[in-house]
Amino acid sequence: MEIAVTCIPILPVVIIIARWMLKKRYSNLPPGPAFSLFSTLSVVLQELHPSQVHLTLEKWAKEHGPLLHFQVLSKHFIVLSSAKLARKALASEEYMDFTNSRKTCFRGIHFMWNHDVILQGKYGEGYIKLRKYLSRGLTAYGHGVPVYEKDAESNVRWLVQKIKDTKRKDFDPKPIIKEAIANFISILLTGDFSVEKSEQIQDFLDTVLETVEPSFEACMDTFPFLRFIPGTRFNKLCKKFQKIKDKVLSTFYDKTKSSFHSEKTRGLVDALLRLQIEDSSGGESKLSDNQAKGIILDAISGALLTSTYGCLAAIACIMNHEKCLATMRKEIDENIGSSRLPCSVDLAKLHYTHAVILETLRYSSHIATQPMKCTTKDIEFEGYTIPAETGILVNVWSAHHDPDVWIDPWMFQPERFLDTNGHILPPTHELRQLILSFGIGPRYCLGKSLGESWIFLTLATLIQQFDLLPPSNGTLVSDDPHNYEGKGIIGPAKFMIKAKFRGSFLS
Template structure:
């Protein structure tokens, strides 16, 4: 008995000595500056309801490379283009994994998906599969007609609203989910696209909405692991329940596809994924059913709401700026004409529209705070020590509004991206860190090319097909542009519009 007690005391002493030495080492290494911390909870009280905004304000005081302590987790925040480039370019390999979080554990098949999976061989396989089979130029071209058909369905639905004001964001979400559903699964998820109720569609929609809600909830257990088992907010329990609903839904979809193999009924991307599962060379190249379901989950949660919310912001900005709207419509009338709807093939010629979309991505990034990354090893950034295991947050929203990078950063000014403008050569695809709505480096958004196409096509078609008025005599200057923070940067108030057709009736 005495020997066991001695062993336990020795272990306890070793742990205490290790922590003491570790803290001494940390204290001698210069961490980035940051606000003072509260006991136990650290800087959690500083975040508030809109962390992207409060962290931007803190960065103005403490600098663009800032250290926070959230509970027991070290966090560094990058709030300038140059600092972001240090993390996402120079030290990209070191920050290629994700920190643990309850959403990935309980909803995303315990890190079996593409978004949250640890960096390594399996992640590279999933990334390769999505790059080749889902988001390559050929794959996007093969399903171009699907996206254009679903946008045409949206236009028809808007043209038939009469004098009723419509929730534009809601219909945009139906359109994007249906376009993705037809591409991934072979059928519309939300019925006929008109927004009418359908039980299976309503069930799926409720699950996607709940994912967005839970993803925006601060879960104490992620930052204070000792309290994780208590699930004080009931978040983990809700996540587990939601996972079971998603799993049942996705399992049914996969089983239906398996039953139709060889019958020629499906020409969708899920069929491609299933063929890779069965026909891949070597066990290391085969997908599991769990990985396929996790990929589907990624597509429908990360690839729909982001698109619809960005288009909603774009239309709101154009309504608020009638002169800019008139320039976009003039370009569409000149390049496309008024006797047909704009297509994806026209987008490359619509220079001013592309500038409008870049400015929308700048001011209203769909993900205002990057999906977190984690330091695999300790490193030094700009002379500061970044400890191993530190969580990295890139404040995409703050970088795109940095007055050191942008003239009049709060103004909606597409001309800044045109030839002769201050940022004429800046792209949004992860190479220019002043505006990185899709992230950058190894973990850049896999669906970026699809997202850009869909956002441009939807915005162009809406502006070409309609004059969008505001209800109840609301003047454009008074349109509410407040943000609601969550997984995606939503409008605090939905955009309600009166669509007034501006083309010949047969186009609707």
């Protein structure tokens, strides 16, 4: 207590000196909001709270422009609110090697093997190596691979039965959708799914969200010894995270490894185990067990909430646009029919349905801000100096609703992604390039095709098998993204629907 009291009088002096020195050194920073010493705490705890950070950044962008700078104590941050600026900063050859790293943090050091993973990994040779292993693993077992497609169909059947069991009564779709996506993840990792595996995946993600809460992260980054103090929130949460982490890795890695057979690929874990053998030198693999485990945890962390909230946002949108829902149903009935369930490859011929998914990603912007990156050296960008170790926030929310790019940005219009023949715009088209939901540059999501296929399979199956109806009180959930809730990843508030079975499910 004496130490804390002693530090209080000198802390403002240290902060003022640090800020004066940094301000003097960097006189050519981008414009942005200026905070006084006494307003900084309010900014951190209120304006930059994760439930509304995208709205705060949108407000600042309107005041200061699509490239802005702000400073919290001695830490620099820039915000990119334009898709074109984000691509230039993060994906151009001129800048990408210096703008795609991660800051050293407690989570990366103590939870993720000293940042030797993908999501929390620092940009460099080690990070690039892990991405190549994940890419090779997904090629061996993932989107488009026949054995994966067959395994995924079992989860589609599970989803239909789960919703049939609601028997036209009001139900909250979120728990079912979340479990279905968890099942897809389990299938990706090991080729099968179960209630136990699904629960472990969901428990792990819930615990991850607790550990990335700003007050916990800030305290642990500054005072990592807090994890050793018994009875504190920090000690309890660190133990909880380690316990569920160990349980998940035991289920998905250790047990899979114990039954591994080199001639059979049951899932991504088997593919990684095979790569360990193929890329070994002198009896030692270039892909360590901890790195393989990190890929597993990254696959779970990067997939569950993003795909779940994407599906829920799409359901909210199509239920608020009857013409859109009717067009999707007609397209699905004509191209798939009722003799079989949808599969991933169907997306290529369902142009309007594909456009609905793209428009959902843009309109809802459920990944409202990309995970923060940082610069590794001083750079000159757009005529300004960006200091080393500056945090980079991509404001997806503003980029996806930029009136200079999108006609009627707050209107849900899937047709904007179709050409004059009603075909989906190619991936190279400028509008599709401006969708930032799966990241850009060296850190773009390698599971993009899988994520889109999971959203597609869920939506197409629901529409093929059921008439989606408002709840008994007749009130539809708003599809306006301004009403979304969440931290970091946002989505519609809890809502109820009914589902009338159309009678085409194959037993």
